[in-house]
Amino acid sequence: METGLAGKRVLVTGASGGIGAACVRAFMAEGCEVVAHYHHGRERAEALDAALVLGADLTVEAEAERLFERAGALDVCAAVAGVWPEEDVPVWELSLERWEATLRANLTTTFLTARGFLRGLERSGHGSLVLVGSTAALFGEAGHADYAAAKSAIVGGLLLSLKNEVVRLAPRARVNAVCPGWTHSPMTRGALTDETLQRVTATMPLEKVAEPEDVAAQVVVLASDELSGHVTGQIVAVAGGMEGRVLRD
Numbered sequence: 001m002e003t004g005l006a007g008k009r010v011l012v013t014g015a016s017g018g019i020g021a022a023c024v025r026a027f028m029a030e031g032c033e034v035v036a037h038y039h040h041g042r043e044r045a046e047a048l049d050a051a052l053v054l055g056a057d058l059t060v061e062a063e064a065e066r067l068f069e070r071a072g073a074l075d076v077c078a079a080v081a082g083v084w085p086e087e088d089v090p091v092w093e094l095s096l097e098r099w100e101a102t103l104r105a106n107l108t109t110t111f112l113t114a115r116g117f118l119r120g121l122e123r124s125g126h127g128s129l130v131l132v133g134s135t136a137a138l139f140g141e142a143g144h145a146d147y148a149a150a151k152s153a154i155v156g157g158l159l160l161s162l163k164n165e166v167v168r169l170a171p172r173a174r175v176n177a178v179c180p181g182w183t184h185s186p187m188t189r190g191a192l193t194d195e196t197l198q199r200v201t202a203t204m205p206l207e208k209v210a211e212p213e214d215v216a217a218q219v220v221v222l223a224s225d226e227l228s229g230h231v232t233g234q235i236v237a238v239a240g241g242m243e244g245r246v247l248r249d
Helices: 018-029 042-046 061-071 096-124 145-169 194-201 212-223
Strands: 009-012 033-038 052-055 076-079 128-132 174-180 235-238
Touching: 009 018, 009 061, 018 033, 018 076, 018 212, 033 042, 033 061, 042 052, 052 061, 061 096, 076 096, 076 212, 096 128, 096 145, 128 145, 128 212, 145 174, 174 212, 212 235
Parallel strands: 009 033, 009 076, 033 052, 076 128, 128 174, 174 235
Antiparallel strands: none
């Protein structure tokens, strides 16, 4: 089935990470002109051979605004950039410094990305924004309350507000989100031990960890007006049917 994305200009933030890189490749396979953003990992982003590669710290307002100025007129934005702090820290031991850093790296980054895209949308009159949350937003995550709170805000209040606001700028514009579960990526490589794999897949009917391409495929579907033209404000969980309970021993 045709996605209708050929020739569209797409910004993917966090393109140097596993899911971000897979999104860049997936959009390029659809014939899109892709702008690949990175914060750290310039070489990985440049290796994707996107039409344009731009660096920015998206927790800094001025850098986020400059990114969108340099990216040009956009049809689609995939807000993938985010950080999962690997160390398990319960709330009673969680420092304010880590809490604020995690919210800035995830929630603030997504806010500035959404704002930058919407400001351009006002000029173009059309577009699709796809946010990237996490199953931590749906089920919580012990030891990572900071990350779960940030992602919950993204796919809750922010998503639902944006989908109502975006149509004030463009009547057919859409905002949706994907919530990946455990996914093989550079960010999770150190955490996905054999013991962890057995524990996390015990909550999934599909007893496997996702690949970045699994997530990227759903991002492309939601970005496509042909495939998802009447879909907005929705969350697609890419998590093998994960539930908040153990399904097998």
